[in-house]
Amino acid sequence: MNEFPRLIFLLLTLLSLNACLYMNVSTPLDEDVSVTTLGQNVGRSSTHSVLWLFAWGDASTKAAAADGNISTIRHLDAHFECYVFGVYCSRTTIAYGDSDEG
Numbered sequence: 001m002n003e004f005p006r007l008i009f010l011l012l013t014l015l016s017l018n019a020c021l022y023m024n025v026s027t028p029l030d031e032d033v034s035v036t037t038l039g040q041n042v043g044r045s046s047t048h049s050v051l052w053l054f055a056w057g058d059a060s061t062k063a064a065a066a067d068g069n070i071s072t073i074r075h076l077d078a079h080f081e082c083y084v085f086g087v088y089c090s091r092t093t094i095a096y097g098d099s100d101e102g
Contacts, residue, residue: 020084020085021083021084021085022082022083022084023080023081023082023083024080024081025079025080025081026077026078026079026080027077027078027079027080028075028076028077028078029076029077029078029093030075030076036074036075037074037075038074038075038096038097039070039072039073039074039075039096039097039098040097040098040099041068041069041070041096041097041098041099042068042094042095042096043063043064043065043066043067043068043069043070043094043095043097044064044067044068044092044093044094044095045057045058045059045060045061045063045064045066045067045092045093045095046058046059046090046091046092046093047059047090047091048088048089048090049086049088049089049090050087050088051087051088052086052087057090059091059092059093060093061073061076061093061095063093064076064093064094064095065095065097067095068095068096068097069099069101070095070096070097070098070099071097071098071099071100072097072098072099072100073095073096073097074096074097074098075095075096075097076093076094076095076096077093077094077096078091078092078093078094079091079092079094080092
């Protein structure tokens with residue numbers, strides 16, 4: 001009978017460790033996607049962190065648009081990657097749109 005509370009505690013602990021070893025997730029940043037057109041160009045901008053101590057990068061929408069030569073943004077996505085409890089993580093903003101050229 002004493003084992004039941006321990007089993008429940010172990011199961012709850014394991015359930016709380018969701019995606020601690022590896023995470024690779026993409027999600028839209030736009031809420032109004034019913035009329036979305038992606039456009040001709042794609043640009044990406046990222047931030048990175050290592051060991052919870054060092055972080056660098058620029059994951060702004062402006063940097064993603066500049067990377068893809070985008071002047072009119074049509075849609076935005078975000079991509080997250082994390083390894084081993086956050087020892088290394090990255091966040092990428094993905095911009096879709098068109099340029100004024102061509």
